[in-house]
Amino acid sequence: MRRKTMKDATCPIARSLDEIGDWWTLLIVREAFRGAERFGHFEKRLGMAKNILSARLKKMIADGILEMRPDEDGAHHSYHLTAKGESLRLVLVALRQWGEDHLYQDGEQMTVLVDNAEGRPIGRLHLTDRDGRPLGNRDMQGREGQAGEQR
């Protein structure tokens, strides 16, 4: 449905959406976090058609989100998240927390994200200013600038 590329957009939201493409990318990243490594794992868990999965994995490797490693036997290979791919965790958590807040009735069956150390539901993401003070959803705006100055 999107006609023009947003690859060169000055807005990082647009550029991220352009690289992520459709939702399959995020679901593949989710499955990789859950331990999926082989083509067949992703195919089975996501119910994806082979040709779509194959094209998507290829693109994610080209984009540096996944990397492919040969197995010891040399006959197979597996897929692993790069650091860039792992940093999509925060996007997954943001989507999850929005869904938790707005798309479930209390008591409905739902997966819960817990920390490995203590097994408790993780903390919420918060919008803050540079000093850590809370910001509301409307307390910010975009302006023209340069990459790097946000750091």
Next chain:
Amino acid sequence: MRRKTMKDATCPIARSLDEIGDWWTLLIVREAFRGAERFGHFEKRLGMAKNILSARLKKMIADGILEMRPDEDGAHHSYHLTAKGESLRLVLVALRQWGEDHLYQDGEQMTVLVDNAEGRPIGRLHLTDRDGRPLGNRDMQGREGQAGEQR
């Protein structure tokens, strides 16, 4: 490309992705935060075909992300984010920060998100446990549970 609905998924990531649909939803929310209110604003700023925009606005109203308000003259109406729609700000910021980190060369032209009060780039989102201690991208996992227990 997605064949089956994820509306009833027990994974909140999947359910969020299902409701958001393709990227247009998030770009429409972005424009609404930037002050777009009228059909023509969204159409022009996003370069969307009328029929696609119309269908998408209708769905976003049905989903409670946008609401439509009549103007005083009664002949026109405008679109406004609901609280549910505004809470997608965090998802936009998560996508933005991933793009800032991975998709730009330093010095490239880029919009920067600043707080209204001081005009400084906002703070980064952080993954933490319930007590606010930092978590790495792999320090968490999903488990079966019920909606509500994450609060």
